[in-house]
Amino acid sequence: MSKLKLIIEREFIAKVRNKSFIVMTFLSPLIMVGMGALVYFLMKKNDEKIKTIVYVDESKLFSKDDFKDTKTIHYKDFTTDGIVATKKKVEEGNYYGALYIPKKDSLEILANSIEFYSKDSPGLSVMNSIENKIERKLRNEKLNNFGIDLEKINASRIQSDIKMFNFSGEESSKLINGLKIGVGAIAGYFLMMFVMIYGTSVMRSVIEEKTSRIIEVIVSSVKPFQLMLGKIIGNASAGLLQFIVWGILISVLGLVLTTILGVDMSEIQTANMTPEQLEATKQAASGDKMQLILQEIARLPLLKLFILFIFYFLGGYMLYSSLFAAVGAAVDNETDTQQFMLPIMLPLILGVYVGFATVISDPHGPISVAFSYIPLTSPIVMLMRVPFGVSWGELAISMSLLVITFVFMVWLAAKIYRVGILMYGKKPTYKDLYKWMKYKG
Amino acid sequence: MSNLLEIKNIVKKYGDYTALNDVSINIPKGSVYGLLGPNGAGKTSLIRIINQITMPDSGSILLDGETLASKHTADIGYLPEERGLYKSMKVGEQALYLAQLKGLSKSEAKKRLKYWFEKFDISAWWGKKIEELSKGMAQKVQFIVTVMHNPKLLIFDEPFSGFDPINAQLIAQEILKLRDEGATIIFSIHRMESVEEMCDEIALIDKSNKILDGNLNDIKREFRTNTYQVGLTTSNKKEVELALQENFSVLPPDFKLLGDELTVNVKLDKTKSANDLLSFLTTRGQVQHFVELIPSANDIFIEAVNKNS
Numbered sequence: 001m002s003k004l005k006l007i008i009e010r011e012f013i014a015k016v017r018n019k020s021f022i023v024m025t026f027l028s029p030l031i032m033v034g035m036g037a038l039v040y041f042l043m044k045k046n047d048e049k050i051k052t053i054v055y056v057d058e059s060k061l062f063s064k065d066d067f068k069d070t071k072t073i074h075y076k077d078f079t080t081d082g083i084v085a086t087k088k089k090v091e092e093g094n095y096y097g098a099l100y101i102p103k104k105d106s107l108e109i110l111a112n113s114i115e116f117y118s119k120d121s122p123g124l125s126v127m128n129s130i131e132n133k134i135e136r137k138l139r140n141e142k143l144n145n146f147g148i149d150l151e152k153i154n155a156s157r158i159q160s161d162i163k164m165f166n167f168s169g170e171e172s173s174k175l176i177n178g179l180k181i182g183v184g185a186i187a188g189y190f191l192m193m194f195v196m197i198y199g200t201s202v203m204r205s206v207i208e209e210k211t212s213r214i215i216e217v218i219v220s221s222v223k224p225f226q227l228m229l230g231k232i233i234g235n236a237s238a239g240l241l242q243f244i245v246w247g248i249l250i251s252v253l254g255l256v257l258t259t260i261l262g263v264d265m266s267e268i269q270t271a272n273m274t275p276e277q278l279e280a281t282k283q284a285a286s287g288d289k290m291q292l293i294l295q296e297i298a299r300l301p302l303l304k305l306f307i308l309f310i311f312y313f314l315g316g317y318m319l320y321s322s323l324f325a326a327v328g329a330a331v332d333n334e335t336d337t338q339q340f341m342l343p344i345m346l347p348l349i350l351g352v353y354v355g356f357a358t359v360i361s362d363p364h365g366p367i368s369v370a371f372s373y374i375p376l377t378s379p380i381v382m383l384m385r386v387p388f389g390v391s392w393g394e395l396a397i398s399m400s401l402l403v404i405t406f407v408f409m410v411w412l413a414a415k416i417y418r419v420g421i422l423m424y425g426k427k428p429t430y431k432d433l434y435k436w437m438k439y440k441g
Numbered sequence: 442m443s444n445l446l447e448i449k450n451i452v453k454k455y456g457d458y459t460a461l462n463d464v465s466i467n468i469p470k471g472s473v474y475g476l477l478g479p480n481g482a483g484k485t486s487l488i489r490i491i492n493q494i495t496m497p498d499s500g501s502i503l504l505d506g507e508t509l510a511s512k513h514t515a516d517i518g519y520l521p522e523e524r525g526l527y528k529s530m531k532v533g534e535q536a537l538y539l540a541q542l543k544g545l546s547k548s549e550a551k552k553r554l555k556y557w558f559e560k561f562d563i564s565a566w567w568g569k570k571i572e573e574l575s576k577g578m579a580q581k582v583q584f585i586v587t588v589m590h591n592p593k594l595l596i597f598d599e600p601f602s603g604f605d606p607i608n609a610q611l612i613a614q615e616i617l618k619l620r621d622e623g624a625t626i627i628f629s630i631h632r633m634e635s636v637e638e639m640c641d642e643i644a645l646i647d648k649s650n651k652i653l654d655g656n657l658n659d660i661k662r663e664f665r666t667n668t669y670q671v672g673l674t675t676s677n678k679k680e681v682e683l684a685l686q687e688n689f690s691v692l693p694p695d696f697k698l699l700g701d702e703l704t705v706n707v708k709l710d711k712t713k714s715a716n717d718l719l720s721f722l723t724t725r726g727q728v729q730h731f732v733e734l735i736p737s738a739n740d741i742f743i744e745a746v747n748k749n750s
Binding site for chain 2: 018212222
């Protein structure tokens with residue numbers, strides 16, 4: 001056992017001391033946060049340019065109240081100048097665009113006769129914003145014509161929120177469904193990334209031992225299986241450390257940057273919303289609703305989620321990295337790995353695709369269920385399903401299948417590994433690998 | 442002399458290929474044992490089995506009277522033919538790691554490494570990475586990590602390949618010193634001169650079978666052909682040679698002398714002794730050279746392998 005500890009320690013230190021590891025660990029969060037800040041900065045700069053739109057209202061329906069200035073768009077009434085002169089001014093580049101509202105007999109005709117002139121094609125958000133203003137005004141006008149009191153309409157607005165229950169007594173809501181999708185997707189994606197990055201790192205480490213020819217010296221002291229296991233655990237520890245550092249650095253840097261730049265988070269979210277959405281968000285953000293969300297998060301089976309996350313994370317990583325180790329042992333250099341990599345990568349990618357395609361729309365559908373049982377995809381797909389509530393019975397099947405496969409695969413990989421590490425020269429075929437598995441001892 | 446290692450009826454197959462076919466070898470304690478054989482004969486397979494890197498299909502191995510088990514890795518030092526060290530790891534750390542894998546405590550390993558590093562005058566390399574060292578320097582480090590845990594049994598697979606002559610000499614001396622301190626040494630070598638120089642016992646493996654083993658001198662005696670090199674100063678070379686041919690079986694000479702002597706190889710049959718030949722010669726001239734032709738390890742190797750095929 002102490003030999004295993006020694007190997008884990010060496011693998012961990014070798015990985016952590018590696019220059020590219022250090023650079024990646026500290027640079028990636030900087031780059032990520034930096035990119036975010038850059039995008040935010042550019043967005044802000046872009047928005048800071050105020051667009052002035054002039055309008056010519058021949059219908060006399062609109063007033064300055066209907067065209068309130070926003071942060072980025074200012075409106076000016078040019079009705080007295082007439083549309084021809086106004087268009088000319090816009091063409092000369094003095095203003096962003098000219099809105100022409102002609103006089104028509106009915107509101108319906110008017111609704112489709114309004115014109116907008118600009119030098120460059122206007123952005124989608126600008127047009128949306130103008131159309132919204134006009135639609136609201138015309139609707140209110142129509143309601144007025146029908147003799148309906150606008151006050152009453154506003155007062156009659158009501159929001160319904162259907163509460164959903166399942167029979168294990170967990171309450172769910174649309175909002176929390178979104179949350180569940182988020183948690184599941186992040187967990188599944190995270191797992192895939194981890195397996196890919198650290199699985200290939202295990203593989204590279206095996207190849208390095210082969211090319212530096214130290215492998216035979218090592219296996220004369222320890223069992224090949226111990227070496228493989230130590231490598232897998234050592235690399236995983238380095239990976240966990242890296243993710244922890246990333247988490248801490250990103251939160252700290254993010255916090256520092258938002259404070260420095262004075263980013264108002266609500267501002268980002270509301271920047272592209274229509275007034276109706278804005279209103280809804282404001283309501284949602286009111287105290288009661290906030291509390292409800294917190295309550296709902298607290299009601300998620302957090303402990304169960306956490307335990308399962310750890311289980312599938314470890315199971316999935318061990319399963320795949322043992323395969324990566326076997327591939328590394330089979331070949332002499334990294335270019336030869338490609339033919340063996342595809343069959344390993346395929347189920348991994350399939351898991352993520354199936355997860356995103358089916359679990360989100362139907363977490364308990366037959367495809368989702370099937371893929372959350374199949375051991376090579378189950379770590380990813382089951383992690384995505386878990387937040388939606390999976391019965392312990394189903395979990396037991398999936399988990400035991402994973403454990404059985406994991407033990408079998410590690411055993412199989414160790415067999416290939418044991419023979420492969422001492423083989424040089426010829427690039428092995430699948431037939432060779434099969435032969436190696438049958439060698440005794 | 443008791444045996445440190447008893448290899449009994451080892452069979453090892455890789456699929457349809459038999460790498461070792463019922464091989465049994467006894468290695469006496471304190472000996473320098475040469476494991477000889479052409480490439481692909483099965484030497485490395487046998488060595489890997491002794492090191493428990495692979496398991497035999499059948500047969501058993503006793504080390505110092507005990508069945509070989511994983512705890513014995515600490516009693517064996519192994520320098521493989523395919524050898525190397527972690528390139529980007531520092532010399533000292535690497536040596537410490539490998540020593541600990543062999544079961545030494547960290548402090549004990551440090552102490553022993555200090556001794557060896559000072560002995561080889563390489564203490565300055567402690568903090569250097571292997572990739573910064575020359576090949577010869579790295580080989581010295583490799584030798585140290587092979588022997589530093591004072592194993593009972595040392596196995597060297599082609600130890601001198603890759604060493605320059607000076608370092609090879611140094612390593613050979615150190616190996617013999619370790620033998621004097623009680624270690625048993627197994628060499629697997631091609632270089633026949635080293636066999637003559639160093640080995641007390643040998644085993645010859647060819648095509649997966651052991652075809653010969655035992656004490657080197659006994660084997661040489663067994664392979665001796667009773668042939669003598671003769672150099673004679675005489676005024677009448679032709680006549681003497683004819684007379685020799687009448688009485689003995691004469692072969693063309695395989696040696697050269699400095700002067701104008703008559704040179705022949707003479708093979709004696711069982712009825713005649715060396716003295717008979719010598720007295721025959723002394724009556725006919727001045728004997729300059731008279732040496733029994735002892736088969737070299739190389740001759741034995743070639744003869745045994747040819748006989749086997």
